[in-house]
Amino acid sequence: MKKVAYLSIAFLCLQACSETKKEETQAQLFARIDSEIKANAKGYSTLKEASETIGHRLTGSTNGSKAEEYTYNKFKEYGYEDVAYQTFEVEAWARGDVSLEIKDEPVKVVTLGHSPIEADVTGEIVDMGNGLEADYAADPDAVKGKISLVYIGILPDSPEGLTNLHRSEKTALAIKYGAIGIIIANQVDNGVLLTGTASVTGELIPIPAVCIGKEDGMALKESLKNQKAIAKISMTNTSDVIKARNVVATLPGSEIPNEEIVIGGHLDSWDLATGAIDNGIGSFAVLDIARAFKANNLHPKRTIKFVMFMGEEQGLLGSKYMVEQAIENNTMDNIKYMMNLDMSGNPIGINAGGKLDSEEFFTDLGAAIQKQDTIYQNTFSNKSGLHSDHQPFMLEGVPILSVNSNLDRSIYGCYHSDCDDFNLVNEDHMTNTARFGTMMLYAVANADKLPATKMDSETTKEFMIKNNLKEKLIIGNDWKWEE
Numbered sequence: 001m002k003k004v005a006y007l008s009i010a011f012l013c014l015q016a017c018s019e020t021k022k023e024e025t026q027a028q029l030f031a032r033i034d035s036e037i038k039a040n041a042k043g044y045s046t047l048k049e050a051s052e053t054i055g056h057r058l059t060g061s062t063n064g065s066k067a068e069e070y071t072y073n074k075f076k077e078y079g080y081e082d083v084a085y086q087t088f089e090v091e092a093w094a095r096g097d098v099s100l101e102i103k104d105e106p107v108k109v110v111t112l113g114h115s116p117i118e119a120d121v122t123g124e125i126v127d128m129g130n131g132l133e134a135d136y137a138a139d140p141d142a143v144k145g146k147i148s149l150v151y152i153g154i155l156p157d158s159p160e161g162l163t164n165l166h167r168s169e170k171t172a173l174a175i176k177y178g179a180i181g182i183i184i185a186n187q188v189d190n191g192v193l194l195t196g197t198a199s200v201t202g203e204l205i206p207i208p209a210v211c212i213g214k215e216d217g218m219a220l221k222e223s224l225k226n227q228k229a230i231a232k233i234s235m236t237n238t239s240d241v242i243k244a245r246n247v248v249a250t251l252p253g254s255e256i257p258n259e260e261i262v263i264g265g266h267l268d269s270w271d272l273a274t275g276a277i278d279n280g281i282g283s284f285a286v287l288d289i290a291r292a293f294k295a296n297n298l299h300p301k302r303t304i305k306f307v308m309f310m311g312e313e314q315g316l317l318g319s320k321y322m323v324e325q326a327i328e329n330n331t332m333d334n335i336k337y338m339m340n341l342d343m344s345g346n347p348i349g350i351n352a353g354g355k356l357d358s359e360e361f362f363t364d365l366g367a368a369i370q371k372q373d374t375i376y377q378n379t380f381s382n383k384s385g386l387h388s389d390h391q392p393f394m395l396e397g398v399p400i401l402s403v404n405s406n407l408d409r410s411i412y413g414c415y416h417s418d419c420d421d422f423n424l425v426n427e428d429h430m431t432n433t434a435r436f437g438t439m440m441l442y443a444v445a446n447a448d449k450l451p452a453t454k455m456d457s458e459t460t461k462e463f464m465i466k467n468n469l470k471e472k473l474i475i476g477n478d479w480k481w482e483e
Contacts, residue, residue, distance in 0.1 A: 043288035060092025114199035144178035185217020202315020266312030300445035349379025354399030
């Protein structure tokens, strides 16, 4: 009897061990991830701490360096052994004094990034509408030796179907057509002033570029219909070559470590406020997703690199450097996907840019996420824009990922402005980014077969054209295909 009893106990132990080792289903894993992040999310609290103790995170500034160190230490605190600084040299621009007088009256103004170290110009203002190529081509000499006035968006009375350009591209066109300065009118009510780079290359531009409030801009446009106006722009700025650092935490893949998924968000911000929305909500969500991988003991098949990019606001400098290094080291082909979180959050779906082998992969993944919470709507898109850290990867044919966001529209009024502070941040939205972003990232990094592969040069070119990016890339000197 004793022998039978021992055998029974042994059988029960083996059965229990077998059940313990039974692999989690995706639903069970996602439920476990979801519960942990809901209970322990740190994105909101770390962004609050950084906003209060560091402030803005301008690349090349003392604050920027502090932000780099802060996130490096957080990765270490969360359990990452392989955390490194990727140091690159950058010409760090910083604003000095600026003044704008129109008809001898002072106008509230802010300097746009990479304007000259010193400028003092006086000239007639010419209203160039939206500041698009067509606006200049209609009269190529209109702004030669004069100051161009353009609207930062597309004016309400414009023809349908126009594609807007970035402020740097509008500045490049003003320079191309001979302007000696450019005044950009903001589109946000109540006199909000916007900063940001006016350079498509990250190098100093030859003319002063400034932003004025929407109300001042619209009043100026109206007055120019009846009479000429002379403007005087005076400014001083600084620009010095310094060192900045991407912060990279690496989680080695369990089965195919030579294949890498990069997830990043730009840590840097402009200096008018703390940059909580642009891009605290993105970069600190990346940091929290990294924390969640460690807290949930996630070991996907592929290597994941969590990156805090610097220099994005000054011309994608950190992400360009990472891609340049990968090309130089012959490791570019190792990068299989790039996921970018920039002013994004509270996901309701996913955007997968590139040539997809399987759209079903993402719709199935979205359905699995939706089972955890129906606020996730499982929307899907395959498109892309420019001017964020996915761009250098995308131009090398790397498939890209981002989230379809459902953020409060009101926060975008403080983009690059002096009101971009922590009070705009929604804690639930940041937690949702970590919840759903962790599930997305793990599913891709652990896939048996990736849903997209790197595009060859011709396919990449066609993807750029399909997304109406050719003109913008040509203006920015980033179109690398001969016609």
